[in-house]
């Protein structure tokens with residue numbers, strides 16, 4: 350049933366089909382179960398009278414096997430979380446999804462997977478989310494990074510390269526990379542694409558050769574600013590390694606978070622499309638404002654807008670009244686922040702500037718408010734510059 354639905358998504362490729370699957374993916378069995386909301390299983394342990402049989406299952410789980418039946422222990426897996434994993438995997442067009450406690454736990458697991466295969470070299474394209482940049486630059490997990498422009502990725506590959514890592518559109522400049530071209534440049538090396546900004550509504554990197562598609566589920570997938578999580582959509586072999594790493598390192602998603610994220614998926618296409626339409630209107634108005642020196646908006650659209658101002662960006666952020674002055678993105682309310690001070694503060698100043706993150710840059714994640722109310726707030730706040 351899951352496969353048939355995925356075929357439909359792949360071949361039809363239409364928003365209506367994605368909208369339908371966003372509502373039903375991970376929930377196809379609910380009617381047969383006689384329930385309407387997905388069951389929330391908060392168990393940390395699962396009783397069994399046959400502990401001899403459990404020994405074999407523990408062996409299988411430790412090697413990364415998929416959940417079959419009760420998970421034995423909460424760190425091995427969770428039925429509610431598994432619904433979210435299946436749903437997001439389907440929306441991204443992959444067989445498997447592996448969920449984590451946060452986006453950074455998902456990024457970490459991808460890096461550890463490369464290291465565990467004896468390939469500690471990573472090629473990455475800037476800009477990346479500040480903490481992803483920091484994790485790679487610091488080498489905290491034993492990786493060694495080579496930063497490359499998309500066109501220089503092929504030349505940067507080494508025999509010990511285990512991963513190529515890219516964000517498109519990138520946080521916070523919204524710079525875009527051609528995923529298909531990058532995938533060709535990668536050859537046999539897996540290409541990991543952080544798809545947090547585009548979501549499967551605007552782009553499915555797996556269709557263009559991305560082998561691992563990551564999300565900070567904290568953002569659009571949850572969509573309401575009240576749940577943290579991360580997920581990787583990938584093939585069976587990679588999913589087994591990621592589960593093995595999650596089992597051993599413990600960065601599991603809480604079942605309640607899994608429940609909220611599954612619920613968030615059902616409105617994902619509506620939220621992303623509505624916010625994108627509002628963002629496009631704000632982009633054209635910002636472009637005409639005399640205090641705005643540049644507006645960055647990706648070709649594929651989306652709810653994120655980046656712009657540079659003439660004057661003190663902190664004055665603008667201090668002056669908004671309807672818009673929420675806060676880091677993060679992808680919520681129902683519009684959020685505005687200064688990457689140089691917050692989301693990308695942890696990146697060395699020279700590297701930050703080199704990646705196009707100027708001190709005048711402001712990042713705004715457009716929410717679901719009325720466009721005229723948002724523009725009125727922006728317009729009055731721009732006077733503070």
Ligand SMILES: *Cc1c(COP(=O)(O)O)cnc(C)c1O
Nearest residue numbers: 451452453478520545565567578
């Ligand atoms: C927020 C973010 C992350 C990190 O996710 P957390 O859930 O905060 O750990 C990774 N990548 C991108 C693009 C992000 O915006």
